[in-house]
Amino acid sequence: MLHIEPAFLQYPDWKGHSFLREEVSKFLSDYCRSPKPLKPENVVVMNGCGSLFSALAATLCDPEDAILIPSPFYGVITEDVSLYSSVKLYHVPLYSQVVRSDVRPFQLTVEKLENSLKEAKKEGLNIKALILLNPHNPLGEVYSSEELISFLQFAKMHKLHVIVDEIYMLSVFNEADTFRSVLSLDGLPDPQRTHVMWGVSKDFAMAGMRVGMVYSENRDLVQALDQLGCFHGVPGPTQYLMAQLLRDRDWLNSEFLPENRHRLREAHSFMIEELKKLDIPFLHRSAGFFIWADLSKYLKEKTFAEELSLWRCFLKHKVLLSCGQAFSCVSPGWFRIIFTDRLHKLQLEFGIIEMHCNFCYLKLASHCYLLLLLQKKKKKKCS
Template identity: 35%
Template sequence: MLTTGNDTVLSKRATKTANTDEFLLTQFEKAEANLFHAKDNPEGIVNMGTAVNRVMEVELIERLTKPDALRFEQRYMHYFNNSGLLELRQAVADTLTRHLAPDNPVSPDNLAIMNGAGSCLDALAYTLCDPGDVVLTPTPVYTRIFTDIEERGQVDVMPIVCKAVPDNAEESFRLYKETVEDKILETQSAGRRVRALILVNPNNPLGDIYPPGLLLDIMKICAKYAIHFISNELYSLSIFDEDANFQSVLSFKDIPDPERTHFIWSMSKDFALAGFRTGVIHTCSSSVMKCLGKIALYQCTPSLIQHASATLLSDKAWCDDFYLKINRQRLRDRYSCCLARFRGAGITVRKAKAGLFIWFDLGPYLRSRTKEDEMDLFQEILKRGVYIVPGTQLYCEEPGWFRASFAVSEVELEEGLKRIQQVVEERKQKGQVSWSTY
């Protein structure tokens, strides 16, 4: 570490950031450096760990390369409204209204555009919280929520632990309103201020959808304690279970505390455009919007990309009747393939309804249910050429659960599943199984 006298070159917070080893980023870089390709690199790594939707890439490229999408104009050379181009905010408002809140129209005036959902979380941490405040979120959950809130906002994220139930995958990791309120009271009794609660709905990694009644109960609890409720709905247009009953927070008519209720969405997951860095915050609070409009200067999405995003969303025939419809069907097919293969191999799976992931239990194939043995199995699977995410890296308390993305090409999916099954079968044959409960 470079020093000048008694001082380091970096600030304390920068030193912490620079020296933090982030598991998902590290493994992503390893996979990218040696990606599987059926012809060019058949021994490479099948990346089923990164949250990227690849089932509609060809169709997206075809649409984006039409003359009206990535089209350069003189106006894109100049400054623009930091909160986002009106054409994109209007297109997002119309899309969210059509699909999530048809009886409760979304206004573009309540939207702020940021460069990705991570930036949205960072901006809300700055806007809503003071350093040392607490944000709660149910776990297991996407790891970056902790980083996005904590890193620059200096806010502490604490888990509301949802536990596995032995021999009952469907009841495992359920969230209850009583658990939420108990965690709030426990944290407050320790002298900490709970400032916000983040709910990922549909859930990553579970693929679960929270019942509307539970959402309302949690919003009421947040209102009771003057806590901001943030609904992270990144996978809300990727619901592949035709019987699912999803209700966006945008659609509720009587929100208990509108000033403290906020919504996040992006183009990264539903539209497979993580590289576009286009995230959205919806809020009905004029105070929150005023702050977001100013700090958005540091987290803007380029205007050329905003125009391309608006073009996709405004093309209703392509967006609604083609892209979203086919995307859901392909996600359903890939998930069904994964589910059948894992269950056929005797692997326990928690049924998903939305998103890009299958959440499955390899605990019986650990020597013991410890984080160390979970990581040993992860490394064994990685050496076989598949990157999946160990559950403890997603704040799952019970070692042995893993998250795999099925939103990859059919060739990658087949190769990845084959390699995972090979590792499991070899452990069975060697007697390297515990069959232990939690």
């Protein structure tokens, strides 16, 4: 028989029960390597980071205001900020092409942020904030301290709030790729406008538990989120379970996190080897559950219509990849391949991808007259 404390059956503090906010502040202090202990009163817990995006958009913006976000980005955020609050995202386009040897593909720079901010203003948009995903979804990359600070200083200069989504912070599986939380920085450029999100959906593989949290020193923001909290409440017993989980450092540090990182590393290795075999270019990163891969060579034309057609083809074979359009990527042909699955499933999936890609490649080659005959022979497989 499950016993539930009567207190958990009562209306809670809408920011989260104090016992949970205390545990969250200790947890984030440790895992974000904060130079000073973080404070429970700066924590707001809601039912997932989608709810937090919705509530942050509603509190930081007026309807039709906009928020800068480098693209590609986790596309669901578009609905998170717009469904209730009519807030727009203004994309800072990052390109796959590398123009200089010291620049990474899809690299975010302050220059790009500045340019997009100017463009947005020209279009009459009121930009209120910047969203940073770190580690990044779908790119899988983590920002260096220098990069982070430069982005935060850009935001400070333009009085923009910064929402830093660190939901993959414990899923950096190669320690050479050092993750630095914004909360680890010695003195934030603009602490009143810097808000850090984390949740249990990804790092603890608990999306169904609906628990996300934000850390902010801005009292007005915390108070406003408290008001909206009545729509995003987490059940008392779930809050209790979460506090227990966050407190269980022995298990987290000696069992769960090392094993999780090990599995991520293994699955990632398998995946990149397969991509190499197929000669598919990809970003070699060490965070998140996905690889950002360039399948554009399988497109008949470099268009988003063709990208969608390729996506549908995978889906028909029961392989669900996310295409670049879903992340507002500006270059067609990029796909997010999720590798966090059992090995035998990945093998099966990759078998299908390979078969399909080879077939696509033949379709591409079929534009050459010499291969026309071959294409006809294979037609029966096409259906």
